[in-house]
Amino acid sequence: MEATIVNYKSGKRTQDTKRMVLQPKDSKTKEDAEKFVGKKVEWTTPSGKKLSGEIRKAHGINGAVIAAFQAGLPGQALGTKVQIL
16 A cells, blocks of 8 residues: 655654654545554665655544654655555
8 A cells, every 4th residue: 555755743843854744545534544553664765775664653633644764764755655564
């Protein structure tokens, strides 16, 4: 299944590059998003390197989720697709 990287998780004055907000393809409600908690995600760089992470929790009421990656993702990752395993 696919998800789109929407943004970094951030606060008023901070930005966490290891935690990303993802919008899964068929997730429209918070209940849909909670089904993805605990699943692994994988983002592939343009050069072919794979960075992995895990979905930690639902984010908001529109079906978005927060994923924690082992390494911080670059800004070029915003708007690209990740695979939910």
